[in-house]
């Protein structure tokens with residue numbers, strides 16, 4: 001049976017900044033059949049109508065970087081003292097002991113906030129978390145994160161080849177300093193073969209810079225002590241330059257953080273058509289500074305936002321993430337450009353734009369309600 005959702009206003013993200021008033025979206029319970037003004041769609045419509053009233057709706061939100069595996073670590077890590085203190089407090093926690101209840105609670109708050117899809121990174125619990133997301137109706141990429149110095153055998157599998165109804169599993173690399181070059185390249189190749197996105201933490205902080213360019217510093221020593229330091233080439237390259245030398249940067253790569261990028265790095269990312277996921281509140285929470293947001297946006301790089309895990313953020317709300325970004329970014333963004341960071345750009349970055357990112361015919365019939373507190377920032 002056909003169903004209809006009505007709202008006083010909608011930003012459909014269908015290629016323009018326009019706000020449609022008297023909005024209606026007709027769907028079959030799964031996909032959108034038609035959108036437009038209720039005054040013109042109502043003729044001939046019969047079915048169930050849900051009228052949301054005096055609200056503005058937008059496409060369902062996408063969180064492009066999260067670690068649900070760490071959902072039990074809220075307020076358990078050091079805040080604002082920089083990466084070394086944060087990572088030490090993280091490593092002192094029961095990192096990979098999956099607490100299903102915490103994961104379910106996290107997903108529930110995300111769904112209630114309007115998030116309909118997330119790119120989740122999991123080191124040890126990829127299949128279990130994928131099953132929970134599937135069961136709770138969250139769309140997802142369940143990224144199984146490769147980390148360590150091992151060199152994979154030919155034909156090694158990096159993610160479960162399983163059919164889920166609401167998402168997919170794919171491979172991710174943790175970071176350049178923690179994962180062998182051969183392993184990163186093998187995971188990237190496996191993702192590319194299936195046209196799936198590949199996610200990697202890149203250029204997150206000053207400690208990473210030194211570990212990669214020189215192999216020195218407290219962070220490199222910490223990793224060496226744990227037998228986890230991927231030596232990189234130590235020839236003075238920036239993280240982006242080193243990643244580029246491994247040939248893992250392309251239009252299916254999602255580079256997460258990109259706080260420490262030079263103008264040349266930004267140019268490289270743009271040339272390779274890499275997608276960048278900024279995690280503004282996570283970087284602030286840890287005390288890493290912030291990415292050159294304005295330069296990244298003006299370079300034309302496809303840019304989206306993620307919350308990162310609750311171990312480095314106050315909550316998992318994409319609206320709060322966008323609000324923080326808009327209050328601190330120095331460029332003036334239109335409503336379309338701002339909402340794109342959590343809808344259309346994210347869908348493009350994750351190669352799911354046939355199904356998500358805008359309210360248009362053929363896509364998933366999912367939406368989010370714009371919180372009125374963002375009205376002044378957006379419209």
Ligand SMILES: [Zn+2]
Nearest residue numbers: 067201308309
């Ligand atoms: Zn992360």
